[in-house]
Amino acid sequence: xxxxxxxxxxxxxxxxxxxxxxxxxxxxxxxxxxxxxxxxxxxxxxxxxxxxxxxxxxxxxxxxxxxxxxxxxxxxxxxxxxxxxxxxxxxxxxxxxxxxxxxxxxxxxxxxxxxxxx
Numbered sequence: 494x495x496x497x498x499x500x501x502x503x504x505x506x507x508x509x510x511x512x513x514x515x516x517x518x519x520x521x522x523x524x525x526x527x528x529x530x531x532x533x534x535x536x537x538x539x540x541x542x543x544x545x546x547x548x549x550x551x552x553x554x555x556x557x558x559x560x561x562x563x564x565x566x567x568x569x570x571x572x573x574x575x576x577x578x579x580x581x582x583x584x585x586x587x588x589x590x591x592x593x594x595x596x597x598x599x600x601x602x603x604x605x606x607x608x609x610x611x
Contacts, residue, residue, distance in 0.1 A: 540580055553583045 501516040510530030516523045527533045544550050557579050561567035569575035574582075 536577055540577075543584060547587055550583060550587060553586070554580050557583055 501514075503514040503516075505512040505514065508527075510527045510533065512528075513526045514523060515526070540550075540554075558567060558576060561574060561579055565571075566573040567576065567579065569578075
């Protein structure tokens with residue numbers, strides 16, 4: 494049964510865990526469903542857990558994935574980063590940004606600036 498919002502369904506049984514790919518009539522909307530893939534389930538649960546901890550995570554991942562797609566670096570088949578790798582980069586960013594610093598130049602060229610923690 495194909496719903497009216499689905500444009501194409503592809504089945505990839507040769508993968509480690511069989512994958513069904515749904516593509517929509519709307520541009521850039523697709524969904525992969527994996528079956529019997531414990532690693533995939535663990536990765537999905539991890540990302541879901543991170544989303545619950547920090548509300549910015551989901552929006553940042555979508556932004557980074559869109560940026561990567563625009564620069565043609567979001568395709569692991571061509572040797573670039575996959576979506577999970579980009580998500581992990583966002584996790585790292587959120588881990589290190591907590592202690593970020595701002596430099597304020599007071600106008601005196603001899604001063605190096607004042608560093609404030611946010």
